Amino acid sequence: MSKTITSNQLLGEIGETAVRLRFLNMGFQFDGRSRLEAGIDGIAEVMDKGKPLARMIAVQVKATESSRYSSEDDSGFTYLLRQADLSYWQGSNLPIIIVLYRKSDETIYWKTVTLDLNPDDRKLHFDKANDVLDANAVDRLAALTVPKTGFGYYVPPLGGGEDALVNIFPLTLPTEMFVSSTHYTPKGAAATLLAADEPARFDWVIKGGKFWSFSDPRENVCHQIVDIDQVEGIDTSYLAFHEDHDEQNTFAYLLKSAFGHQVRADLGWSKVGKLFYFRAKAENTTRTFAYEASKKKTSTEVVNVSISKGDAARVEFVRHHAFQPRFERLFDQWYLVISPTYFFTTNGFIPHSYPGALLAGKKRLDNSASIRGQVIMWHRFLTQPERDAKSLFAKASSAPCLKFGEPPTVALSTRVPEDVWGSPRRGATEPDSKQERLFG
Structure with missing residues (x-):
């Protein structure tokens, strides 16, 4: 056969x-x-x-x-x-x-x-x-x-290639800072300031009996925690670029403290998540930030209220735009490194008990364009005071502050495909965001 x-x-x-x-x-x-x-x-x-x-x-x-x-x-x-x-x-x-x-x-x-x-x-x-x-x-x-x-x-x-945005902002530091001796520990100093009649402030660092701040403690509530006759103004660069690693770490902590004080009206600090997040202005109320991106004016809901889709509509959670900060020194320049993320509350003020699943779900929807858009949004927010200061009707301010430069770009020889940015859930839709899709 x-x-x-x-x-x-x-x-x-x-x-x-x-x-x-x-x-x-x-x-x-x-x-x-x-x-x-x-x-x-x-x-x-x-x-x-x-x-x-x-x-x-x-x-x-x-x-x-x-x-x-x-x-x-x-x-x-x-x-x-x-x-x-x-x-x-x-x-x-x-x-x-x-x-x-x-x-x-x-x-x-x-x-x-x-x-x-x-x-x-x-x-x-x-x-x-x-x-x-x-x-x-x-x-x-x-x-x-x-x-x-x-x-x-x-x-x-x-x-083909593209320009990648690096998530670091170069810092311009105040030219002068103030040092003094103190007999307080950080914990004791905080308790003293909270008990004072004046509003407490925490834009300082205490370590080993030394007090550092960009603000003169003789002119604010911090006069209660320093030895007044020992306060001295010095050139910021002396400590900012000290060769000792412990001094560098202390200065980095001072930058974080000063930054937190500078943005306290708009950003809250989560000790658990080690992140800054946009504060809600009212309970269960969205908050929008309008800014000028690289190509056009845009806006995004930096505080977003999620409503259930059932017959009995209720607030499921509130999502806040946030970032984890890190201050790093590279050669003779200090930078703020930001890692965009989200913070979740039940009503805008009470931290959510189970944010992990909510964060993982939102992260799966993020792509290169949305991450880039968030970096640009944070830069525009942090530089808003400088633009306001140039306004004809701006109020003069003598308070020292950190200033932020443009995030650098790196020319890539190849383009980053959207597919490598995580694994979206089957059937997932794009996030409802008005942020500019700059990788499009």
Whole structure:
């Protein structure tokens, strides 16, 4: 009896060949597996202008002759994964995609297979406009090869370059600061100031019997915690650029204290989260900050009230724009390093008991544009007093303050694709923000 090759075997070979050719035309390598494969037909390797990057993607090819896919219409369709394939892929150390080839119209679509799928929810939803395997998918495929764990990650996308914004603001310091001896500890000094008749202020640092501040303690409530006859004004640079690391750390703490005092009317401090956040002006009330971004005037809700969507509408939580600060010295320049984040309360004032899940959900929706927009927004907020001071009707102020320069930009040879900014939940929508999408 003569041997025969079935039509299904031929169709499978045609499908793999078509997919391999498509990957090659996209600039990727594609190596087929042996006939012993159990659920992965080939390995695609990302290349940049002919240079292999040793970043691999496991590919499963499914070919059909001409039949329509499930729920197919002009915009998309669904595809049900086999439970056996999912079980096999669970142990994979490579990202996995499924590629669907239809011979009748030579269409090739692809989709990432996430290994945390519920066994009862094995449907993949394909978008005919966005899920075509062609040159437009190159950056998204390259992003799959980067592990999304650890302190940070970067994948070299294969498109053009862009300017990256660095989340640091150079500081202009007051030229003079005041030092004095004191017999108070920081805790004792705070208790004394809180008990005084004058408003307490904490724009100072005490360490080892020494008091430092940018404000003259003889002219404010701090006269109660220093040795008045020992107060001396000195050049700020003497301590700001001291070579001793302990002195540098003390100066960094002074910068944080002075900064907190400077923004106290608008920003609160969370000791638990170690972050500054926009204060609410009233209970369960939104707050908007209008500013001029790099291209146009815009605004954003820096305090956002989330209302439940049920019949009995109620406030679920209040989200505040926030950032974690760090003051760093690089050579002969001090910087404020900001890490944008969010702070959650129940009504604008009471900290939320379980903010972790809310923060994780919001972070999943953030992309490079929104992060960049937040950095710009914080810069505009911190430099608002300087712009107001130039106003014709501005009131003169002699109080020393920290001033903030423009965040620097770095020219990147390649563009950062949006796909590498976390893994949004399936079905998640973009955040409702008016911040300018500067990476668009």
